[in-house]
Amino acid sequence: MSNPAFASLIDAIRGHYRNADFIPLHAPCFNEQAKALVNDCIDTTFVSSVGQYVTRLEEEVAAFTGAKHAVAVVNGTMGLYLALKVAGVRAGDLVLTQSLTFVATANAIKMLGAEPVFIDVDADTYGLSADVLQAFLNEQATLKDGVCMHRASGRRISACVPMHTLGFCAEIDRLIDVCSAFSIPVIEDAAESLGSTLQGRHSGTFGQSGVFSFNGNKIVTTGGGGMLVTNDDALAAHAKHLSTTAKISHAWLFEHDEIAFNLRMPNLNAALGVAQMQQLPDFLREKRALAEKYRGWIETIPGLLSLREPKNSQANYWLNGAILPDLPARDAFLQQSNDAGIQTRPLWTPLHRLPIYADCLRTEMPHTEWLADRVVNLPSGVVCHG
Structure with missing residues (x-):
């Protein structure tokens, strides 16, 4: 069942990307x-x-x-x-x-x-x-x-x-x-x-x-x-x-x-x-502006948080993301957004959870697992002009 709160974010993304039928996570922009x-x-x-x-x-x-x-x-x-x-x-x-x-x-x-x-x-x-x-x-x-x-x-x-x-x-x-x-x-x-x-x-x-x-x-x-x-x-x-x-x-x-x-x-x-590289300064400005928009869209939805740059740093906002309340909410949002033609993705499966790396030495992973179960990456490509 679709969540009306998620629908508002999906509508905002669709409007930003000019109501395209399919909105990829991050498409390149060439001049x-x-x-x-x-x-x-x-x-x-x-x-x-x-x-x-x-x-x-x-x-x-x-x-x-x-x-x-x-x-x-x-x-x-x-x-x-x-x-x-x-x-x-x-x-x-x-x-x-x-x-x-x-x-x-x-x-x-x-x-x-x-x-x-x-x-x-x-x-x-x-x-x-x-x-x-x-x-x-x-x-x-x-x-x-x-x-x-x-x-x-x-x-x-x-x-x-x-x-x-x-x-x-x-x-x-x-x-x-x-x-x-x-x-x-x-x-x-x-x-x-x-x-x-x-x-x-x-x-x-x-x-x-x-x-x-x-x-x-x-x-x-x-x-x-x-x-x-x-x-x-x-x-x-x-x-x-x-x-x-x-x-x-x-x-x-x-x-x-x-x-x-x-x-x-x-x-x-x-x-x-x-x-x-000559386009990069423009890309960075547009991505920062998009990150501001995402914060406004995401943080009006109860239970959702946006990813923010750490203190004393300036991020390129390569990918914007939302933090969902829990794993079921994350998966529900992924399903609803992708069904709507908006490509969203979770974080990577933590490597210690993959069979190929399960035997490697590791510390406890409370933050890794908490983030992996909640973060969704959102479309973050620059809108190409012309």
């Missing part, structure tokens, strides 16, 4: 310049991993985020893999992360033969909890010759990967303080947070490295792609080397000095990204 740059890339014939647009996109992302270096990659998952590899993560290691994230976060860890350790999130940032992380390390880890070791298993804890959930900044400064005391490098999964800042500093630039996604549903898209950012000269050089099959530069010889892969973003995708 004429995007088509022109892609056509120009085709005309150059440099459509693969070599070309001016790859370099230009790296420069533009570095400038926008304030990072010293940016390395373009084929997607965010491989960006995380690369960031973990150059951080020294090895097979058999443990890597701290959150269960409330897209599965790619943990999959990138597993690609290196390491194991994720799931830490609960904070209820107000939706990201990995510094307090829970501190308690876990105090109870279960120790420093041995400058290396963090898990006491019970004797395995090395070689990295920590917090995720800026839905574009809302985790308490990354505190997380880095906690990890620094245990000599653990922090790699930010900033896949969803391009344009988000904490205390005026861009997400992805606090840790040893950060990784953005340019998937088709992100605030900026290259169709498929990602970007690793870092302020470390040597790390950036190594990441770029490994992303290009570790080929030693030479006019004609094919010599390689490490086992590596072709992880470089194609120039054709980068051309689209260059145009999208």
Whole structure:
């Protein structure tokens, strides 16, 4: 049975998106310049991993985020893999992360033969909890010759990967303080947070490295792609080397000095990204305005709350969301909205609930499970003009 209170929100969404028959969760918005740059890339014939647009996109992302270096990659998952590899993560290691994230976060860890350790999130940032992380390390880890070791298993804890959930900044400064005391490098999964800042500093630039996604549903898209950012000269050089099959530069010889892969973003995708980066300031303004509208719509409905950016931060509002009273209410809203042609989605199934990760070491998950059972993501794409 439909809920009249939900119907008011559904009507508001439909009106904002011009009463479209189907309203997707997050569709990309392209302008004429995007088509022109892609056509120009085709005309150059440099459509693969070599070309001016790859370099230009790296420069533009570095400038926008304030990072010293940016390395373009084929997607965010491989960006995380690369960031973990150059951080020294090895097979058999443990890597701290959150269960409330897209599965790619943990999959990138597993690609290196390491194991994720799931830490609960904070209820107000939706990201990995510094307090829970501190308690876990105090109870279960120790420093041995400058290396963090898990006491019970004797395995090395070689990295920590917090995720800026839905574009809302985790308490990354505190997380880095906690990890620094245990000599653990922090790699930010900033896949969803391009344009988000904490205390005026861009997400992805606090840790040893950060990784953005340019998937088709992100605030900026290259169709498929990602970007690793870092302020470390040597790390950036190594990441770029490994992303290009570790080929030693030479006019004609094919010599390689490490086992590596072709992880470089194609120039054709980068051309689209260059145009999208020029649209990004407008996207951010429109998304913030939409977030204000959502707050007005959501918080007039008894029992519903909106997702709000944490204190001292500015979110990109990649996805807006509503917090429903409980799991039955969440599922009822999902059914009613999708039946009405409005694509809404729950948060990801927490990774510790998936059979493939059920045996991983983890903390208690009260906030993770509470949010997963209640949050619904709402259509958040920019309305394309013209």
